[in-house]
Amino acid sequence: MAHPTATAQHTFFDSNPEYATLIYAAQDARAALGMALSGELDALLAHEGGVEYERYGRPSDEEMLATYLSSLQRVWAYEEEHREEVRRCQDLFGSETCVEA
Secondary structure (H helix, E strand, O other): OOOHHHHOOOOHHHHOHHHHHHHHHHHHHHHHHHHHHHOHHHHHHHHHOOHHHHHHOOOOHHHHHHHHHHHHHHHHHHHHHOHHHHHHHHHHHHHHHOOOO
């Protein structure tokens, strides 16, 4: 009998943790930027607060944009350096590897 995990489908993270982490960080940064630009972040902070935000203040929209762009640059650098691996991941996991809206 085959080991149960031998037939389990691998996740994107299982397949390539480094690339997945870069992608997820860029997706999170994009979501945070969207929340900041839409006013949703301010509403959330007004409702829930947060120790970090109370101590350091809310990052500016420019800081949020810079974080997103920096994340994208790291993804693009990885993709440039590891073309075959990226193509394999994109073939297997499709939209999960997408960072651009």
